[in-house]
Amino acid sequence: MAYLLQRLLTEAAARQPQRPAVASDGCLLTYQELDRLSNKVARALLRLDVAPGDRVGILAPKSAAAVVGLYGALKAGACYVPLDPKAPAGRLSHILRDSGAAVIVADAARTSQAATLAGAVPRPPGVVVVGVPGRPEREEAAGVPAQGAATVPWTSVAGESSEPLAGERAIETDLAYILYTSGSTGTPKGVMISHRNSLTFVDWAAAAAGLGEQDRVCSPAPLHFDLSVFDIFATCRTAACLTVLPEGAATFPVSIARWLEAERVSVWYSVPSVLTLLACYGSLQQLDLSGLRTVIFAGEVFPPKHLARLMAELPHPRYLNWYGPTETNVCTAFEVPAGWADAEPAPIGKACANTEVFAVTSEGRRVSRPGEEGELYVRGPSLMRGYWGQPAKTSEVLVRDPFRAEYGELVYRTGDLVTLEPEGNYAYLGRRDSMVKIRGYRIELGEVEATLYRHPAIREAAVLPVPDELLGNRLRAVITADGVGNLTREDVLDHCRQWLPGYMVPDIVEFRETLPRTSTGKVDRAGLAQEQHELEPAGDGRRDNR
Amino acid sequence: METVINDYISREFVPDAALLPLANDTSLLDSGILDSLSLLRLVVFLEERFGITMGDADLLPDNFASVNAICAYLRAREPGKEAARG
Helix, strand or coil: CCCCHHHHHHHHHHHCCCCEEEEECCEEEEHHHHHHHHHHHHHHHHHCCCCCCCEEEEECCCCHHHHHHHHHHHHCCCEEEEECCCCCHHHHHHHHHHHCCCEEEEEHHHHHHHHHHHHCCCCCCEEEEECCCCCCCHHHHCCCCCCCCCEECHHHHHCCCCCCCCCCCCCCCCEEEEEEECCCCCCCEEEEEEHHHHHHHHHHHHHHCCCCCCCEEECCCCCCCCCHHHHHHHHHHCCCEEEECCHHHHCCHHHHHHHHHHHCCCEEEECHHHHHHHHHHCCHHHCCCCCCCEEEEECCCCCHHHHHHHHHHCCCCEEEEEECCHHHCCCEEEEECCCCCCCCCCCCEEECCCCEEEEECCCCCECCCCCCEEEEEEECCCCCCEECCCHHHHHHHEEECCCCHHHCCEEEEEEEEEEECCCCCEEEEEECCCEEEECCEEEEHHHHHHHHHCCCCEEEEEEEEEEECCCEEEEEEEEEECCCCCCCHHHHHHHHHHHCCHHHCCCEEEEECCCCECCCCCECHHHHHHHHHHHCCCCCHHHHHC | CHHHHHHHHHHHCCCCHHHCCCCCCCCCCCCCCCCHHHHHHHHHHHHHHHCCCCCCCCCCHHHHCCHHHHHHHHHHCCHHHHHHHC
């Protein structure tokens, strides 16, 4: 049984060398090819003195090349740090500096972006270009020079030996990856996941989804989103095929649906909002999606009427609702029974294998009876090791078990409020703090506010979620500024786009003379939210009529 | 019509000022200006601005390839067709 993520690959390659491992943009890699190519990347990284425990950035969209790169990093004993190529440079350079990445592995098309990013960091990481045979090396052919960073071109990497490295360079408690997520104090924080943390999820998930080697698995989640752990590693564990949704197809629901049909995808894992789009706009009835046998969703609440519609249009697959913050991998699961037509959202269910979940009431009692509400806590080997370089923040959420302090084991406080249902399932109620989700992405409102405050003309800012059926939420920024009238909505958006990924940029910008205050002098968020409610009373009835 | 749509897309979706000014024949798909999120917001905008309802058969790459393509699609929707669509 594998105890390191890269062993999933070496074992699959030994068992099923000729089976397809990754199908991406017309390129197909077998398990043997993926194993050998990642050995080359690992050797190239060692040549740059990458040591066990070093961080290696991966700058690429999900693709065959990216998978080669991240397995190469793991085989070198490093932990990988996904860098979203679409994120603003300011955010990426923060992540590079914060993680102290030794090397950036970039695909050929992002060689110059990687070199520019590397050059902006005080101690520039090297750049290793990763590719797959037969792919045009566009950037290299164009002779893009590396600025301020040593760049190892793919031709050099491809010239390395494909033989495996001697011995493993990590143990199971070492970090496998760091996923950066929104931080309430204004900068993203890195969730540290060890091999054991990840494999606890991967082993459970492969069994729960019933994965087999005939499966074709797809998740549109990018590498920096923890949903991608499933399609990258659980797929590999069973020697199934990871199929990558092309970027061009991801924009249009009809294109996604047609691609699912053409690729005969059998297992799908995404946030509910993508599935809502497929249900509402995918023309699903005109397609043969009989190959799709399991649909898994996670990351946010699936609006019940859209789930019911999807299940009515596509009645044959199993529908699984998985729940878990990035810090816990997935910790609870619920299989939605066929014909689900409940007016309430599907519950998040019961604990996964090797995991315990419990809820604590506001009085500090353990929730034991149906109908009681409390904050969800999680215990087990899937919990993160902590936030990278932030022990104080870590100790706020990884705490002693309030009921069994004698064990000394730390449990994770999710910040999510839940209630216990009569059948023993937990149901999600909301957040204890000001984190919101947009299409499954976590957004700390404080991070958006901190970004707004960085603008020299902005005096005060409050950011509020506006519920939206398709997106989960939209963001509304209420601002007071020096010299009102000079600052425009476009100025505010341009400023935000320099620092924040697109899903964190507010949709609605309002300028005020002052912000309303409560009697204690705090910004009156409830009052501001109430105004919004009065402006847009009945949600979005327009889509109800479809 | 081109100006209205070009202005809206330029203001709301263009991620990088280097892509401005936006030409009416610039590909909105290859340039990364339209993704699944911005597509939906654009659909809501078009529905409200032009008083139409768009269904799944309308959300096709051909109809959103560029500002010109969006305008061609809108012009092709005759009033009679609107009524039939309900």
